[in-house]
Amino acid sequence: MNGDRGTTRFGLFLLRLLFVLPATFSAAAVADSPAVAAQKQAGDLKARHRDGQTLLTFREVDPPVAGDSIAAGALRQLRRDLDQEKKVRYRIYRSPQPITSLAGLRPIAEVPPLTCWNTDYYGADPRPEQPALRYTVEDGRPPVAPGTGIVAHNPEQAGEGCYAVTVVIDGQENTSLGPSNAPAEAVRETVGRGVPVLQRIEKPERFSYVDDPTLHYYVRWESSPNCAVQGRPYDYLVAVPPKPARPAPVGIHLHCWGGSLNGGYGWWYQAEQGHLLVASNQIPYDWWTGYHERYFEGPLDEKTWRQGVVRPYSQTRMLSFLDWVATRWDVDLSRTHVAGNSMGGSGSPMLAIRFPERIAWGVSWVGVHNPSQSPGFRGSYEGVYGKRSWDLRFEDGTPVWNHFNDAWYLREHPEKEIGLICFSNGKNDSGIGWPQAAEFARALQETRRPHVFVWGQSGHGQRARLPVSLSDRLMPMDLRTDQSLPAFTGCSLDDEPGNGDPGDGDSEGQRNLYLAWRTDDIVDRADRWEMTVRLIEQAPAEACMVHVTPRRLQRLKLRPDQQVQWASVPPGESRATQTGQATADRHGLITLEDVQVTKSGNRLVLTP
Numbered sequence: 001m002n003g004d005r006g007t008t009r010f011g012l013f014l015l016r017l018l019f020v021l022p023a024t025f026s027a028a029a030v031a032d033s034p035a036v037a038a039q040k041q042a043g044d045l046k047a048r049h050r051d052g053q054t055l056l057t058f059r060e061v062d063p064p065v066a067g068d069s070i071a072a073g074a075l076r077q078l079r080r081d082l083d084q085e086k087k088v089r090y091r092i093y094r095s096p097q098p099i100t101s102l103a104g105l106r107p108i109a110e111v112p113p114l115t116c117w118n119t120d121y122y123g124a125d126p127r128p129e130q131p132a133l134r135y136t137v138e139d140g141r142p143p144v145a146p147g148t149g150i151v152a153h154n155p156e157q158a159g160e161g162c163y164a165v166t167v168v169i170d171g172q173e174n175t176s177l178g179p180s181n182a183p184a185e186a187v188r189e190t191v192g193r194g195v196p197v198l199q200r201i202e203k204p205e206r207f208s209y210v211d212d213p214t215l216h217y218y219v220r221w222e223s224s225p226n227c228a229v230q231g232r233p234y235d236y237l238v239a240v241p242p243k244p245a246r247p248a249p250v251g252i253h254l255h256c257w258g259g260s261l262n263g264g265y266g267w268w269y270q271a272e273q274g275h276l277l278v279a280s281n282q283i284p285y286d287w288w289t290g291y292h293e294r295y296f297e298g299p300l301d302e303k304t305w306r307q308g309v310v311r312p313y314s315q316t317r318m319l320s321f322l323d324w325v326a327t328r329w330d331v332d333l334s335r336t337h338v339a340g341n342s343m344g345g346s347g348s349p350m351l352a353i354r355f356p357e358r359i360a361w362g363v364s365w366v367g368v369h370n371p372s373q374s375p376g377f378r379g380s381y382e383g384v385y386g387k388r389s390w391d392l393r394f395e396d397g398t399p400v401w402n403h404f405n406d407a408w409y410l411r412e413h414p415e416k417e418i419g420l421i422c423f424s425n426g427k428n429d430s431g432i433g434w435p436q437a438a439e440f441a442r443a444l445q446e447t448r449r450p451h452v453f454v455w456g457q458s459g460h461g462q463r464a465r466l467p468v469s470l471s472d473r474l475m476p477m478d479l480r481t482d483q484s485l486p487a488f489t490g491c492s493l494d495d496e497p498g499n500g501d502p503g504d505g506d507s508e509g510q511r512n513l514y515l516a517w518r519t520d521d522i523v524d525r526a527d528r529w530e531m532t533v534r535l536i537e538q539a540p541a542e543a544c545m546v547h548v549t550p551r552r553l554q555r556l557k558l559r560p561d562q563q564v565q566w567a568s569v570p571p572g573e574s575r576a577t578q579t580g581q582a583t584a585d586r587h588g589l590i591t592l593e594d595v596q597v598t599k600s601g602n603r604l605v606l607t608p
Contacts, residue, residue, distance in 0.1 A: 042090055042149065042165045043180035048137065052192020053221065055137050056092060056151045057116075058165045058181070063147030064113055072126035072133075076119050079112070088113055089168040092151050098184040099164040102175050109151050109231065110168075116148040118219070120281055121235050123260030135219055135233065139198040152221030152231030154194060160186035196220040196236055196324060208268040208277070212242040220324075226317035228293045236321055237261045237279045238329070245274030249335035249360075250325065252318055252351070253279045254288045254344030266341045266365055266463075267473045275337075276329065278322060284384060287368065287377075288314050288340065288347020289404050291384035292392070305386045309393050310400040315351050319358055334480045339363040342432075342460065349421050349440075353406055356418040360479045364423035365472075366432055366460050369406040369440035376431030407443035414587045417552040420450040420479055426462035427455055427502045435500035441511065442499075448487045448549040448591060455497055456508035468516050468536055478519045484552045485519075486533060488512045489591075491546040493539065514539035515546065515597065527608065529556045532571070534601035543598040549591045550606065558584040562608060566592050569603040577602075 044059040064078060082088070091107040093099055118133040119126075134143035135150055144150065155161060164182035167174050196218035207213045216238040223230040240248075255264035261279040268277050284291055290312035292305050326333055338359050340348040345367030352362035368374045371381035372388055385400045386392040394403040402408045410416070421444065425437035437455070444451040454465045463472040479485065495509025514536050523530035529550055535543065550556075558564065562584045567576035582590045592604065 040167060040169065041174050041176055041178075041181055042167045045163060045165050045181050045183055047161075047163050047183075047187045049187050049189050051195045052154055052190050053194025053223075054153045054155065054161065054163075054187055054189055055194075055197075055221065056149075056153065056163055056165070057137060057144060058090070058149045058151075060090070060113055060147045060149050061088065061167045061169070065117065066146055068146060070117070070132050071128060072119055072122055072130045073128050075114070075117055075132040076126075079114055079119065082112060082114070087170055090149050090151075091166050091168060091173065092153070093164040093166075093182075094153065094155075094161050095164075096160055096162070096186075098162045098186070099182045100177060102164070102166070102177070108153055111149065111151055113149070115150045116144045116146065118233065118235070120233070120283060121260070123255070123258065123264075123281055124285070125258055133199075136197055136199045143199075150221075150233075152194065152223070152233075154223045154230060155189045155191065158190045159188075161189050162186050193223070193226065193320060194220060196321065199235075207239060208263065208271075210239075210241055210268050210271040213271075214240045214242075216240070220321070222317055225311065225313070226320050227313055228291065228311070229296050232283075234283065234317065235261055235281050237277070238325055239268065239277035239279070240329075241268075241271045241274055241276075243274055244276065244329075245332075247330045247332040249273075249275045249332050249337065250322060251275050251277055252322065252336065252338040252348075252359075253277055254318075254338065254340030254347045254351075255279065255282065256340070256342035256344050257285070259341075259344070264341065265344045266339055266363065269337065269339050269363065269473065270475060272474075276325070276331065278318075278325060280318060280321065282314065282343070285343070285380060286314050286384040287343050287350075287371070287381060288318075289350050289384075290314055290316075290394075292386060295384060300383065300386070302387065302390050305390065305392060309395045310385055310403075311395045312354070314347070315355065318351070319355060322358075333358070334482050335360050335478070336481070337361045337363070337475070337479075340367070341365040342367065345423070349406055349423060350404060352421060353409055353416065353418050356416050357481060359419055360481045361420040361475065362422070363464050363466070363475075364421065365463050366425055366429055367423065368432055368436065370408075370436035371404055372401050373436035373439070374431075374433045376433070407439045410443045410447045410449060414447065414589075418449055419481065419552070420452070420467075420485060422452040422464045422466050424454045424456075424462045424464040426457065426459040427507060428457050429459045429462065431460065434502045438497050438500045441497055445489045445511075448489055448547075448551070448589065450485050450487045450551060451511070452513055453497070453511040454509075454513060465510070465513060467513065470513065470536075470538055477516065480519075481552075482554060483519065484522060484524050484529070484531070484550055484554055486517055486531060487549040487551050488515050489547045489549065491515065492544045493535075493541060514544070518601075524554045524556055526555050526557070529553065529606040530603060532601050532603050533595075533597050535597055535599045537599060539599065543596055545594050546597055547591050547593050548595050548604060549589055551589075556606070556608075558588045558590060558608065560584055560586045560588055562588075564590055564606050564608050566590075566604065566606045568595055569605060570598075571601050571603065576605075
């Protein structure tokens with residue numbers, strides 16, 4: 001997994017350091033108190049509002065880092081030391097009117113020093129030589145100066161807001177106010193999530209094996225529903241190939257354990273076809289799913305966590321950033337794909353299955369598909385979902401360990417019309433676990449969902465393979481969320497993965513790897529559906545038998561128990577080589593059984 005599992009708790013430590021929820025304050029804590037070291041007070045407070053978020057900057061008191069440079073690792077250690085001391089904190093206040101006294105006001109945030117420094121950019125484990133970066137709060141401007149405090153606030157109501165900042169030293173708050181730390185000018189505010197702030201643009205010679213890309217780095221200070229606390233900064237990357245498609249599809253790339261937005265997610269998929277790459281850092285390590293809403297409040301605690309639920313913060317924020325990308329680039333969101341390796345390979349099908357209206361296809365290398373069955377990483381999931389024995393809930397009331405079980409989710413949600421899932425697992429991957437992968441493969445077959453599965457003896461290095469090309473990088477098919485596609489099941493060329501014991505079934509093999517279809521001649525009308533399916537040239541036989549279930553039908557809608565006629569016609573001919581009848585099941589799905597598919601291709605025609 002390319003990292004030490006202990007980095008998860010270290011990341012939690014840092015996040016607790018950065019944010020304290022307003023609910024922890026009492027009125028007594030903010031009443032006017034004797035000024036402490038009155039000559040020392042935060043100042044130069046400035047407020048900037050954009051699309052629902054106010055970014056505040058201020059001058060810290062005796063900043064711990066006054067120079068322009070510090071190693072990211074050393075900065076993390078300094079933050080840890082300062083948090084143990086808890087000597088200096090900064091409190092932010094807001095009021096509709098200019099703030100001339102703190103009486104009756106409660107802080108909306110309390111933050112430590114060093115909030116201008118980005119300790120997350122390199123991921124969970126920066127190398128010693130990597131310098132810490134400082135944040136930029138305005139597009140096109142340089143990073144803020146050392147000793148600048150940064151706080152983001154998303155107001156719950158639109159209107160005017162005035163702000164103040166104070167310093168707390170050794171538990172004593174300097175309540176003195178003046179134009180520098182409590183300016184009278186109000187900020188006109190709206191309700192929203194805020195927008196990412198461009199940090200810089202880089203043009204390296206090569207990135208992720210792609211020559212001459214342009215890399216746009218952003219930070220957005222996230223709040224609910226994208227994060228469990230308010231104003232948590234997250235890094236994002238939008239990588240643009242030298243010749244982007246117009247409009248350009250987008251790939252969401254999810255990094256592995258120890259990776260970052262700059263790598264650890266496999267390939268930059270479809271870069272040669274002009275696809276943009278979107279990536280971010282994962283904080284906390286929730287395997288790109290979600291975490292408990294009380295996660296940042298303190299150590300894992302059953303009594304506290306039973307008072308809340310798990311929410312899909314990571315999934316929500318990635319889709320939210322994608323929506324913002326669509327406001328800045330000419331993109332085709334119907335062709336969005338998601339890809340990842342290991343921890344990212346766990347998150348990619350989780351996202352594609354639960355948000356199929358957003359994801360056209362997905363790639364997963366050696367992912368976890370049922371967290372409760374992963375021998376090596378169940379504990380990691382427990383750190384964000386709560387202990388398995390606690391049986392905590394997802395936000396919709398479902399047991400969270402069910403909600404994030406891909407096999408369970410597929411069976412419980414037949415209405416979800418997912419795109420093509422291409423995934424791989426190693427039978428001998430003792431950390432991720434084989435039984436949970438075999439369970440996912442069975443569920444895809446039983447629920448008749450589009451998939452290509454490859455397994456073998458390469459352990460945690462087992463890579464997925466994509467249809468037609470059979471490569472682990474190139475997807476030759478043009479897949480869309482607004483276009484129907486077939487689910488192949490029971491193919492006569494399939495190998496047998498077994499029922500979960502690594503010794504059962506074939507030691508290596510594939511399902512549906514040699515099947516393909518044309519995406520440019522699909523007919524999907526209220527009275528007719530047609531598609532050309534075929535075996536690829538690399539298939540080990542000239543023909544196969546397979547069941548075909550049309551999925552993601554756009555216009556042809558069938559009632560339960562409705563009968564249809566179907567025919568299979570060779571290319572260039574008018575007479576069918578196969579005909580039959582089928583009856584829609586209780587979900588309105590039709591399966592054409594025992595269709596013969598050849599390398600020359602077959603035109604499937606279905607009519608009610």
